[in-house]
Amino acid sequence: MNRPPAQHMAVIARYAHIHQHIELDWGRITLQKYLSELMADTRDNQRQGFPKDVADALMSLFLLHSDLLEQQGVDVSKGAGLEFEPNAWQVPKNF
Numbered sequence: 001m002n003r004p005p006a007q008h009m010a011v012i013a014r015y016a017h018i019h020q021h022i023e024l025d026w027g028r029i030t031l032q033k034y035l036s037e038l039m040a041d042t043r044d045n046q047r048q049g050f051p052k053d054v055a056d057a058l059m060s061l062f063l064l065h066s067d068l069l070e071q072q073g074v075d076v077s078k079g080a081g082l083e084f085e086p087n088a089w090q091v092p093k094n095f
Contacts, residue, residue: 002027004061011057022061029069032076035062 025031
């Protein structure tokens, strides 16, 4: 898989800068960090969040991309300075 799946990218197309970033970094460890940061609240609960369909597509892309990297022998939890935080994907307590 050398391109992100079209069905997920169609959902994310509303966010041109995110769409472009995914297209450019697909297959690189840096995309894992970017996707993780998109879903984490780094703004003291000031981040609005994504609509459910977009959040689902981002999560699916994150998981697919992890699998792709692992198939290439990349340890996604330790690659390129990525501070992998598995809890970042859990539903917030006040959701």
